[in-house]
Amino acid sequence: MTSSENTNKTILIAPLNWGLGHATRCIPVIKALQENNYIPIIASDGIALALLKKEFPYIKTLKLPSYQIEYAKNGKNFKWKLIKNSPKMIRAIWEEKRLIKKWVKKHAIDGIISDNRLGVFSKKVPSVFVTHQLNVMTGNTTWITSKLHQNIIKKYTECWVPDVATLPNLTGELGHLKKDSLNLKYIGPLSRMHKKETPKQYDLMIILSGPEPQRGLLEDKLKTEVVHYTGKVVFIKGIIQKEQTKEQIGNVTYYNFMNTRQLEQTFNESETVLCRSGYTTIMDLAKLEKKAFFIPTPGQYEQEYLAIKLANEGLVPYATQEEFKMEDVSKINTYKGLLAIDNTIVWSDLLKVFE
Structure with missing residues (x-):
């Protein structure tokens, strides 16, 4: 046919x-x-x-x-x-x-x-x-x-x-x-992402996803933690609404959500990424060959398993939501980061x- x-x-x-x-x-x-x-x-x-x-x-x-x-x-x-x-x-x-x-x-x-x-x-x-x-x-x-x-x-x-x-x-x-x-x-x-060589705009990209209340709990925690970070941050909350909103607070640019094109651009413009260890995110990060830090969703065995697996392989560090502190992000540099699977x-x- x-x-x-x-x-x-x-x-x-x-x-x-x-x-x-x-x-x-x-x-x-x-x-x-x-x-x-x-x-x-x-x-x-x-x-x-x-x-x-x-x-x-x-x-x-x-x-x-x-x-x-x-x-x-x-x-x-x-x-x-x-x-x-x-x-x-x-x-x-x-x-x-x-x-x-x-x-x-x-x-x-x-x-x-x-x-x-x-x-x-x-x-x-x-x-x-x-x-x-x-x-x-x-x-x-x-x-x-x-x-x-x-x-x-x-x-x-x-x-x-x-x-x-x-x-x-x-x-x-x-x-x-x-x-x-x-x-x-x-x-x-x-993955819907494509790797592009673009000038870096952000030191850290924070991207949230997953069902409530855990998405919101992590957002609240990271909003208080991010004030201890000195670099430029883009923070995507992962809330799908009719209109996109953008807010600048100090060195952090907040968005409620981004479409695929904007996300791809922002991933490529960011040095490092802080996110959940959901499998789709992992596939995107591998395609983009990114260095990242994971906070698995509490109690979600699959995300915990993936975070531990990738940390043991020396690719991506992680911390529990309860114990995470902003300075943990500096560990990213001692790990290889995710590599594209051909x-x-x-x-x-x-x-x-x-x-």
Whole structure:
């Protein structure tokens, strides 16, 4: 089939609304669909949907039910908060399944790409699951959450892992199984960023993301800590609003959010980065070959695992949210920083699953 014959093929792409990572890593996938003559329809909820509407104002969007993911104020209660919220999440997944059944018919959908949305699947059309978590870290319950997740992945036509199969890789145990019966494709890191040689404008870029209340708690902490930093700082709060706001306080320039183009520019103009150790951020930093400092979200085992892994490899230092002090940032210089993983995604081959 030539790509011009794909013209009428409609692909539903549905990222999970958990922070902004799932939505932002779907941006290169959506662009690849367009470039290969597929018609994407975006489905999500909350800030993930708001962000993608800003990036792709002309693409049709559909609203999925919210998983209502909230973080505990205290990281130690993270797992219990998730368990307490699980009935809401299960209801949302059932509702997703019902909607997908209806939409496949109504919108003549020819294929599905679900980024960690567990109910976005159809037996009627090829369905792809995108995840970097083949193992789901939950402390002493990791074995059961991983098994459950792998059973869900098994239903899909293919599972795309945004990492490489070999060493060195970015996900470690998260994205690699000792033995598997899943239809896995390691597609390489997914990033919407491009490295550019630009004059440096900022000594430090602070970028926040993730669900409340933890995003807000870290913002409050860093606002008080950043006054002890002498260099030039750009501080992106990660709050998606209708209008962009900019505020200058001393040596710090605050933004509520930035679009992809501005973010890419700002990353390239910044010497170092302070952020969460979310996997999408790690992929972006690797693509840009950045030196960074991580503050994992309290109680989120996956972010803690990634921060420890990358620190042990001598790439990026980290501190807990509770213990972080602004002077810790100086440790960045004793670490190598993230390096690009050489990998080009051949989208025309990957998208053959929908032919």
